[in-house]
Amino acid sequence: MLTAFRKLKEKGIVGLNKRNADVMLPHNPRRLYPLVDDKIKTKKLADAAGLGVPALYGVIEFSAQVRRLAKIVEPYEQFVIKPANGAGGDGIVVIKNRIGDLYQKSNGGLLSEYDLRFHIQNALGGVFSLGGQPDHVLIEYCVQFDPVFEKVAYEGVPDVRVIVFMGFPIMAMVRLPTRMSGGRANLHQGALGAGIDIASGATLSAVWRNNIIHEHPDTRAPVNGVAIPGWQRILEIAAQTHDLTGLGYLGIDIVLDRDRGPLILELNARPGLNIQIANRAGLQPRLDAVQRTSNSTLSIADRVDFARQQFGVRSQFSNQSVGVPQSICLQ
Amino acid sequence: MKANSMRNLHVYILSGVLIVAALTIFAFKVFVTGLPLMAGTLGSAWEIEKRISFQADDGPVKLVVNIPSESQGINIVTESIVAPKYGVSRSTKNDNRQVTLSTRKASGLQTVFIRVIVSLVEKQFGETVGEPPAVSRPQLAEPQSAAARELLEIAETKSSDTATLVPQVLEQLSTEGNVAKITEAGPEVGPLARKADAAVILLALKGIAARRANGIDLKAKRGDISMQYWLEVYEDGKWEAYDVDKNEIGVPSTYLPWSRGKAPLTSLTGGRDLKSTISTIRLEQSELEMVLARGKTKRDELITFSLFSLPLATQDVYRILVVVPFGIFILVVLRNVIGVKSLGTFMPVLIALAFRETQLVWGLILFSVVVATGLLFRFYLEQLKLLLVPRLASVLIFVLLLMAVLSVLTNALGFQRGLSVALFPMVIMTMTIERVSVIWDERGPAEAITQAIGSLAIASLCYLLMTLPFIEHLFFTFPELLLVLLGATILLGRYTGYRLLELRRFRALAEEAP
Numbered sequence: 111m112l113t114a115f116r117k118l119k120e121k122g123i124v125g126l127n128k129r130n131a132d133v134m135l136p137h138n139p140r141r142l143y144p145l146v147d148d149k150i151k152t153k154k155l156a157d158a159a160g161l162g163v164p165a166l167y168g169v170i171e172f173s174a175q176v177r178r179l180a181k182i183v184e185p186y187e188q189f190v191i192k193p194a195n196g197a198g199g200d201g202i203v204v205i206k207n208r209i210g211d212l213y214q215k216s217n218g219g220l221l222s223e224y225d226l227r228f229h230i231q232n233a234l235g236g237v238f239s240l241g242g243q244p245d246h247v248l249i250e251y252c253v254q255f256d257p258v259f260e261k262v263a264y265e266g267v268p269d270v271r272v273i274v275f276m277g278f279p280i281m282a283m284v285r286l287p288t289r290m291s292g293g294r295a296n297l298h299q300g301a302l303g304a305g306i307d308i309a310s311g312a313t314l315s316a317v318w319r320n321n322i323i324h325e326h327p328d329t330r331a332p333v334n335g336v337a338i339p340g341w342q343r344i345l346e347i348a349a350q351t352h353d354l355t356g357l358g359y360l361g362i363d364i365v366l367d368r369d370r371g372p373l374i375l376e377l378n379a380r381p382g383l384n385i386q387i388a389n390r391a392g393l394q395p396r397l398d399a400v401q402r403t404s405n406s407t408l409s410i411a412d413r414v415d416f417a418r419q420q421f422g423v424r425s426q427f428s429n430q431s432v433g434v435p436q437s438i439c440l441q
Numbered sequence: 442m443k444a445n446s447m448r449n450l451h452v453y454i455l456s457g458v459l460i461v462a463a464l465t466i467f468a469f470k471v472f473v474t475g476l477p478l479m480a481g482t483l484g485s486a487w488e489i490e491k492r493i494s495f496q497a498d499d500g501p502v503k504l505v506v507n508i509p510s511e512s513q514g515i516n517i518v519t520e521s522i523v524a525p526k527y528g529v530s531r532s533t534k535n536d537n538r539q540v541t542l543s544t545r546k547a548s549g550l551q552t553v554f555i556r557v558i559v560s561l562v563e564k565q566f567g568e569t570v571g572e573p574p575a576v577s578r579p580q581l582a583e584p585q586s587a588a589a590r591e592l593l594e595i596a597e598t599k600s601s602d603t604a605t606l607v608p609q610v611l612e613q614l615s616t617e618g619n620v621a622k623i624t625e626a627g628p629e630v631g632p633l634a635r636k637a638d639a640a641v642i643l644l645a646l647k648g649i650a651a652r653r654a655n656g657i658d659l660k661a662k663r664g665d666i667s668m669q670y671w672l673e674v675y676e677d678g679k680w681e682a683y684d685v686d687k688n689e690i691g692v693p694s695t696y697l698p699w700s701r702g703k704a705p706l707t708s709l710t711g712g713r714d715l716k717s718t719i720s721t722i723r724l725e726q727s728e729l730e731m732v733l734a735r736g737k738t739k740r741d742e743l744i745t746f747s748l749f750s751l752p753l754a755t756q757d758v759y760r761i762l763v764v765v766p767f768g769i770f771i772l773v774v775l776r777n778v779i780g781v782k783s784l785g786t787f788m789p790v791l792i793a794l795a796f797r798e799t800q801l802v803w804g805l806i807l808f809s810v811v812v813a814t815g816l817l818f819r820f821y822l823e824q825l826k827l828l829l830v831p832r833l834a835s836v837l838i839f840v841l842l843l844m845a846v847l848s849v850l851t852n853a854l855g856f857q858r859g860l861s862v863a864l865f866p867m868v869i870m871t872m873t874i875e876r877v878s879v880i881w882d883e884r885g886p887a888e889a890i891t892q893a894i895g896s897l898a899i900a901s902l903c904y905l906l907m908t909l910p911f912i913e914h915l916f917f918t919f920p921e922l923l924l925v926l927l928g929a930t931i932l933l934g935r936y937t938g939y940r941l942l943e944l945r946r947f948r949a950l951a952e953e954a955p
Contacts, residue, residue, distance in 0.1 A: 114944050114951040123947050125939040127777055132445060132937050173828070200883055228826040235829025237879060299884070322949045387949060 122392030124383060129359075133397065137276070137358025138379050145355045146377035149194045150248055153374075155354050161347055162373040164190070164251040164365075171246045173234055176227045179249070188252035191226065193233040195245045199296035201238030203229060204252060204266070216265050217292055253373060256366035258339055261331035262304075264288050269295045270306070270338060270364045270372075272348035273381055273393070277408070279348045279417045280396040282306040283388040284313060284338065289328045295363075297384045302326060304333045305389030309422025311341025317387040344372050345414045351377055353410070396421055452935045459928035466921040474736065474743055477728045480914035484728035485561040486518065487659045489697070489721045492554055495712040497547035502527075502711035504542040507700035509557055509656070515697055516560050518735045524553035536652065536701040551712065558724065559659070559697060560731045574650040574675055579642050581623075588622035589643055596643075603649055603676050604690065610643050611636070611672070611688035634670040637685045638703065641672070650675035652701045654682065659695040659721055666719045669696055729918070748917055756917075761794065763916040763923065768793055768903040770926045773933055775899055780940030783896045784876045791869050792896070793903035798864040801904060805897060807847065807862045808870070812893070815840050815874040816881075823878075837871040 118125075124133070145151050153163045167189055168182035183189050187208055193201040203226070207214035213221045221229075230247050232238075239245040259268040266287030273281045283303045290300030297303050297317070304316035313336040315324050325332050338344065348362045351374070361381025364372045386392055399420050408416070470476045493506065504527075511517050522529055527542040542553060581589060596609035614620050614636050623639040637653040644651040651674045658669050671692045672683040682692040700706055709715045736744025744750070748759050768790040775781045783789050796804035818839045822832055847862045873893070881889040906912065916922055944951065 111944065114948070115939055117951045118939060118944070118947055121950055123939075123950060125937075125943045126780070127940060128937040131935055136445065136448075224826075231826075231828050237829055317949070320946055320949065387947065390950060392950075 118392075122394030122396075122398075123386055124393040124397070126383065128394075129383060133275075133359045134380060138360075139356075142355060142357050143379050146357065146360070146379045147195050148246075149192060149196070149376055150246060152377050153248070153250075156351070156374045159350065159354050161350065161354075162367075162370055164253055164367075164373050164375065167249045167251065169194075169246055169248050170230055170234065173231060176230050176234075179227060179230065180223060182249050186252075190250050190252050191230065191233075192248050192250065193238045193245045194248055195239040195243065196233070199294050199299065201229075201233050202294070206252070253365045253375075254368040256339065256368050258336065258366065259284070259286065261329055262286050262302075262326045262333050262336060264326070264328040266291070266294055266301075267365050269375055270344060270366070271303075271381070271385060272344065272362045272364065273385060274348050274352050274360045274362060275397055275400050276358050277349055277352040277410075278400045278403075278413045279308065279345045280400060280421055281385050281389055281391070281393060282308060282344075282348075283385045284336075286316070286326065286333065288318070288326070297382065302333065303384055303388035304336075305385070305391075306338060307423040308345070309418045311338045311344075312336065313338070314389060314423060317384055320384070320387060322387065322390065339366065340372055342414065345417065346410055347372055347374065349410045349413050349417075391423075449935055452931060456928035456931045459924045459931070463921040463924035463928070467919050467925075470743060470919060470921075474741065475728075475732050476918055477732070478915070480729070480910050482728040484726060484731050486724040486726045486731055487559055487721050488724055489557045489559065489657070489659075489719065490554060491556075491717055491719050492552065493707060493715070493717040494550060494552045495709055495715045497549060497551050497712045499548035500546060500711050502542075502544050502547045502551070503709070504553070504712070505708045506540050506542070506553075506555060507704075507706045508538050508540055508555060509559065509697050509699050510536075510538050515659075515694070516731075516735055517738070518558040518560050518731045519738050520555070520557040522553065522555050527553065535704065537704065547711075558726075558731075558734070560726075560728075560735070561659075561694060573678075576645050576648050576650045578648075579645050581642070585623055588619075589646055592619060592623075593643055593646060603674065604681075606647070606649075607640070607644070607651075607672070607674050607681075607683050608688050608690065610640050611683065611685055614639050614643075615688060631668075631670070633685050634668075637670050637672045640683075640685065644674065652680075653703065654696075654698045655700050655706065656696055656698040657719060657721070658693065659697055660693070661721070666721060668699075671696065673701070748920060760913060760917050761797065763920060764907045764913055765790060765794065766923050766926050767912060767916060768907045770930055771903050771906060772899065773930055775902075777933055777936060778940060780942030781895060781899060782892055783899050784873055784880075784892055785869075785896075788869055788873060789896050789899040790903050791866050792900035793907055795865045796900065796904040797908060799861040801901060803856075803861070804904070805901065808865065808897065810847065811840060811843055811862070811865065811870055812874055812877065814843055815870065816878060819874050819878045833871060833875060836874055837867060840867050840870050840874070 145155060150166075150169060153166055156163045167186060168178070170176060170178065170182075183205075189205050191203040191205070196202060203221075204216040205213045205221075206216045209220065211223065213223070213226060215221060233245055233247045236244045253267050255263070255267045262268070263286045268284055268286045270282060270284050272279045283305050285295040285297060286302040286304060287295050288300055288302055292299065295301045300319065302316045302318045302323070305314035306312070307314060313334050315322055316326075316333040317323070318327060324334055344364055347364060351362050352358070352360060355377065357377075357379055359379070359381075361378035363375040363378065365375050367373050383393075403416065471478060489509070491506070493504070495504075508520060509517065522540055522542070524542050526547070527544050530541045530543075532539050532541065540555070592610070592613040596606060596613050600606040600609045614623075620632070620636050620639045623642055624635055634653060634655070641651045641653060651672060654671050654673050656669055656671075657666050661667070669692075670685060672685050673680040674683060675681075681690060682696070683690050684692050707715060707717055733744055733749050735741075748756060748763075751759065769787060772783070772787065772790055776783065792804075792808065795808075799807060815836055819832075819836055822835060827835065844862050844865065844867065848860050851857075851862075852860055873896075877889045877893050880892060939947075
């Protein structure tokens with residue numbers, strides 16, 4: 111057991127205690143959290159800075175406004191309902207179709223307007239928010255996902271998660287929905303996380319339920335070697351969110367829209383640690399490298415350049431993984 | 442990184458100071474005050490009662506009584522004087538503690554009681570003896586003086602220092618008639634007392650301070666309490682006791698000194714027919730109670746300002762409360778070092794508190810029944826699409842009804858334990874039901890049941906550890922240990938190592954070649 115701990119340490123794997131005590135607490139001042147916890151604030155902030163976000167259709171702030179729902183969504187065939195302070199993707203409903211009076215979810219399930227209203231009421235009451243606080247609900251544009259991930263995503267919208275430390279994008283992965291995750295892109299709900307080579311923007315192997323895999327469990331397509339379009343732009347957006355929010359340690363979720371390019375879905379001040387399994391690499395060496403530069407005056411472009419030079423995966427590794435995919439499921 | 446190490450240093454110093462300070466107080470209370478580490482340790486205690494009766498002369502009465510003082514092996518726990526209508530004042534005179542009882546006018550038979558509870562102690566640190574006592578050379582008339590010189594000369598040839606001289610002096614005085622050569626026969630004292638007095642005179646001639654001690658043997662058979670006399674000699678800053686019968690150093694540890702010197706134990710003015718009897722009873726009293734009683738008598742701040750000074754009902758509350766931090770500490774270890782998940786941060790500790798009343802097995806059964814039935818109700822409510830707060834309130838009302846029904850049912854079936862379901866925190870159970878049902882919806886039944894069982898397992902562990910009598914006694918008697926917990930918790934707050942269960946989470950990475 112001790113050798114296992116030592117091995118993890120040698121790889122620079124950051125554990126929860128270390129993330130909380132040494133990374134989050136010192137670099138993320140409490141007062142900045144509402145900026146990222148409240149998705150409405152995040153959206154306005156990013157929008158004002160000229161960063162792409164899914165368009166906001168409407169906000170429901172209290173119960174009496176729920177009857178406006180029909181009016182808000184009337185012009186749109188597809189839309190997404192989100193609790194503003196939702197934690198871990200809970201409470202998000204994606205409507206893909208309208209069938210008569212009914213709304214069809216991305217997984218095919220049908221909901222009446224009454225069901226939707228009840229869901230929103232629950233969300234307003236705080237069922238999905240951190241600590242059960244009363245919440246707001248936002249209704250927004252449903253992302254039309256880029257075909258780049260068509261073969262490696264089961265329903266739902268894959269999103270790219272970039273970890274930004276002190277303004278430097280240090281690690282990234284793409285989260286691919288599976289049948290198990292019900293079309294959602296959250297790892298703890300069963301989505302797949304594929305590491306991304308920061309230098310090239312191509313996917314590496316993936317983690318699924320804490321195991322390392324090389325092909326999508328539903329589509330059987332290889333998950334590695336998929337090049338993410340507009341990678342430089344994604345890294346720049348990620349780096350810029352640090353300047354917007356002031357948070358030192360941040361997870362940025364970006365979706366690739368077919369028509370509108372990269373859109374910021376949400377920011378996370380407590381990004382999870384599974385990204386290390388997806389990348390088969392620890393965060394610690396990269397955190398250290400950023401801290402060693404200790405040059406906070408670098409421009410966004412310079413920081414992205416630094417990251418692409420420093421945190422790329424060795425070329426032989428990415429070549430190898432693009433080859434014949436093997437499914438190794440470590441138990 | 443520099444700020445980080447500064448912060449760590451701060452944490453180490455803070456928790457170090459807390460832990461060291463707490464352990465110092467703890468050690469002081471254990472070793473000096475003598476508070477027992479284990480609950481229920483029985484100490485050796487005696488209750489001594491001196492009954493004094495006399496006929497008052499229908500006028501002012503003054504009675505001066507010697508009361509026992511502490512010795513190396515004996516502590517006085519409490520003392521009380523039962524003398525109605527008498528004014529009581531205490532004083533110390535010639536190494537003796539005295540009580541003066543006085544009244545303006547008394548007539549007829551008077552009876553007063555002096556009750557003292559004493560305990561034998563194993564250890565006694567630093568016996569307090571002040572300056573060496575001044576020795577005044579006795580002026581003896583010629584026949585005594587010559588006899589004394591002769592006896593001392595023989596004794597001195599057979600000894601080298603005070604410790605060896607005293608037994609030799611006593612040896613010389615054992616010879617028939619030798620005591621009479623030194624002292625004149627006193628009125629009411631026995632031969633051993635006279636022998637001790639003679640030894641005091643001989644030693645004074647050599648400039649050695651000595652005194653006669655008068656007392657009783659606590660181990661003496663009941664109804665056969667006679668005065669014991671022994672010799673105390675000042676050597677190297679303390680008084681050493683010598684047995685004047687066996688002519689050797691040391692007296693039994695059960696000898697309780699009542700007075701020193703030749704002064705009578707009791708003196709009376711304004712009365713006659715003075716009689717006194719002494720009786721002793723062995724007490725079965727816990728060591729803790731004795732230390733506490735003694736602390737109260739002596740106004741020891743550590744006892745006066747402890748939890749023991751609270752009213753009993755409040756003490757009972759604190760007995761439960763002081764172990765809560767211990768349970769919380771276990772929870773911190775389980776969550777941050779082991780990495781176990783639980784429903785709600787402190788929920789398992791609160792459940793563990795409820796288990797105190799229900800006992801473990803019944804607690805687990807009752808809790809599971811209430812939560813499972815509550816969950817069914819919660820799933821039923823799901824169909825009604827109620828808003829959050831009214832839904833929680835409905836579940837709470839249902840939980841309360843369920844508890845009432847369980848109490849009535851189990852009572853009717855004759856299981857008394859079932860009644861204690863009433864002590865479960867119903868808000869906690871309601872929140873548990875809500876949490877489990879949300880996890881059930883969001884992450885599936887397997888995760889929900891795993892977390893619920895995990896929480897119950899943590900609660901059981903906390904219960905088992907929190908109810909150890911040793912733990913309860915320790916934290917109630919030594920609340921400063923809570924500072925040790927605080928220090929350790931602060932330290933854990935900067936524990937940045939892996940959690941044990943992260944080993945499983947990252948095992949795929951640990952197994953890979955680096």
